Amino acid sequence: MSRVQKYTYFPGCMIPFRLPHFELTIRKVLERLDVDMIADEGHTCCPEPTTFTGVDFEAWLTVGARNVAVSESTGRDTLALCSGCFHTLAIARHMIHSEQDIRERVNSRLKKIGMEATGNVTVKNILHVLHEDIGLERIKKQVVHSLKGISLATHYGCHLVRPIEATHMDDAENPRWMENLIQAVGAEAVDYEDKMACCGAPIAPSDEAKSFRLTAEKLRKIRAAGADAIVMICPTCYTQMEMQQKKTAEYLDSEFSIPVLYLGEMLALAMGMVDLVTSNSRRYHRVKIQSLLEKMGVGK
Amino acid sequence: MTIGGISSDLEFRNWILQQPEGQTLLRCYQCGRCTSACPVAEIDSSFNPRLFLEKIILADEALAEERLIWTCLTCEQCEVRCPEHVKIPQILILAKVRGLATGNTPQTALDRARSILRQGRTIQVSDPMIKTREKMELPDLGSPPVEQLTKMLTDLKLAKRLESTESRYGGGESE
Ligand code: SF4
Numbered sequence: 001m002s003r004v005q006k007y008t009y010f011p012g013c014m015i016p017f018r019l020p021h022f023e024l025t026i027r028k029v030l031e032r033l034d035v036d037m038i039a040d041e042g043h044t045c046c047p048e049p050t051t052f053t054g055v056d057f058e059a060w061l062t063v064g065a066r067n068v069a070v071s072e073s074t075g076r077d078t079l080a081l082c083s084g085c086f087h088t089l090a091i092a093r094h095m096i097h098s099e100q101d102i103r104e105r106v107n108s109r110l111k112k113i114g115m116e117a118t119g120n121v122t123v124k125n126i127l128h129v130l131h132e133d134i135g136l137e138r139i140k141k142q143v144v145h146s147l148k149g150i151s152l153a154t155h156y157g158c159h160l161v162r163p164i165e166a167t168h169m170d171d172a173e174n175p176r177w178m179e180n181l182i183q184a185v186g187a188e189a190v191d192y193e194d195k196m197a198c199c200g201a202p203i204a205p206s207d208e209a210k211s212f213r214l215t216a217e218k219l220r221k222i223r224a225a226g227a228d229a230i231v232m233i234c235p236t237c238y239t240q241m242e243m244q245q246k247k248t249a250e251y252l253d254s255e256f257s258i259p260v261l262y263l264g265e266m267l268a269l270a271m272g273m274v275d276l277v278t279s280n281s282r283r284y285h286r287v288k289i290q291s292l293l294e295k296m297g298v299g300k
Numbered sequence: 301m302t303i304g305g306i307s308s309d310l311e312f313r314n315w316i317l318q319q320p321e322g323q324t325l326l327r328c329y330q331c332g333r334c335t336s337a338c339p340v341a342e343i344d345s346s347f348n349p350r351l352f353l354e355k356i357i358l359a360d361e362a363l364a365e366e367r368l369i370w371t372c373l374t375c376e377q378c379e380v381r382c383p384e385h386v387k388i389p390q391i392l393i394l395a396k397v398r399g400l401a402t403g404n405t406p407q408t409a410l411d412r413a414r415s416i417l418r419q420g421r422t423i424q425v426s427d428p429m430i431k432t433r434e435k436m437e438l439p440d441l442g443s444p445p446v447e448q449l450t451k452m453l454t455d456l457k458l459a460k461r462l463e464s465t466e467s468r469y470g471g472g473e474s475e
């Protein structure tokens with residue numbers, strides 16, 4: 001009876017090719033919720049917002065605007081799973097939409113390839129889709145395995161949330177949508193100090209030591225709050241805080257072993273799609289999640 | 301021209317003011333809240349966003365040559381606390397852009413930019429990556445229309461500038 005809702009999927013580079021289990025789990029979760037993601041071959045790299053901006057901001061804005069124009073041509077809202085991609089598309093859209101001189105300048109370049117961007121398209125991240133479009137009630141109905149007794153710390157990541165005038169998130173300093181999703185699957189959302197602190201990844205190319213000191217600080221505060229695991233959305237934050245978690249030991253005199261789940265994995269587990277998560281966990285989780293799964297009552 | 305011991309170049313400041321969000325610089329009254337909110341300033345006292353803005357206000361182009369500007373996370377902790385909503389990380393981004401001419405750009409940033417212009421992606425997509433997607437039954441994403449990027453960006457001459465730029469910044473090897 002329910003109609004399938006369709007979004008244009010903006011894939012970017014990191015998720016589809018480096019961390020495809022993000023895409024896999026969220027696709028299956030969205031399918032359960034009657035939502036479909038459709039990719040468009042016209043999209044390119046967003047481009048990434050942490051270094052390309054500082055090489056040539058105009059080129060960044062122009063390539064971003066081209067991606068916005070491709071999105072506009074699909075006639076659907078765009079869903080960017082990656083926070084970096086979301087940030088770029090949201091800012092490019094916002095600038096084109098709100099500033100006439102930028103719109104004209106950028107469109108004079110797009111014209112050479114027969115395209116135009118107006119900014120009349122909605123760019124969403126996964127929280128907009130889950131929390132605002134689908135809603136907590138519809139999600140709760142699909143929960144077959146409550147994650148009761150599990151405490152989870154959120155890591156939103158900076159670029160998903162700020163600047164608020166472009167991201168249209170709930171709050172720049174204390175967003176709550178991810179906490180609400182955690183509670184919707186029966187788990188407890190734990191608060192910790194400096195929740196919106198950066199993971200450190202953006203400056204890994206320029207100063208690795210500083211970058212990982214910030215990561216270590218962040219992990220220390222999460223551990224102090226006693227979380228069983230961290231839930232996150234951004235593939236860059238994930239690469240920094242999960243794939244390279246061991247590396248932080250060099251910058252703080254203790255080693256961490258905090259499991260990390262992508263938001264799609266958390267939802268898949270609560271919706272009973274355990275195999276989907278475990279079949280890929282060896283490859284994409286350097287911090288073992290086995291004991292977490294056992295605590296959830298889904299370990300084998 | 302020298303003001304208070306710094307070399308001053310009004311052209312630099314005027315350029316910043318003409319760039320997207322550059323005008324917000326004029327609202328800064330040097331209160332220093334940005335610095336107290338900044339996580340990088342907390343671990344390195346030589347990183348001082350208030351002082352960076354002061355330098356631009358005084359038109360000190362030397363800021364574009366400072367390695368430190370590339371250790372801004374673009375996290376916007378400063379911006380959300382700034383009473384005047386100055387677009388601080390964006391202004392630092394503009395200073396980074398000016399530094400390209402003399403190579404004050406991390407190697408990885410140059411590599412990523414070259415990769416985006418060459419293949420429309422920041423990473424090299426390998427056969428195993430494509431196989432993994434097939435195994436997961438994820439859709440084929442095709443290849444990005446690179447010719448369109450090249451055509452659209454000609455007036456910016458970025459490809460040419462990248463060809464002649466060598467990073468004197470160094471930094472970590474490209475991923
Ligand atoms: S907080 Fe804002 S007004 Fe105060 S020094 Fe920083 S940029 Fe200037």
Ligand code: SF4
Nearest residue numbers: 338372373375376378
């Ligand atoms: S955006 Fe840059 S200057 Fe501002 S708080 Fe973050 S690291 Fe500091």
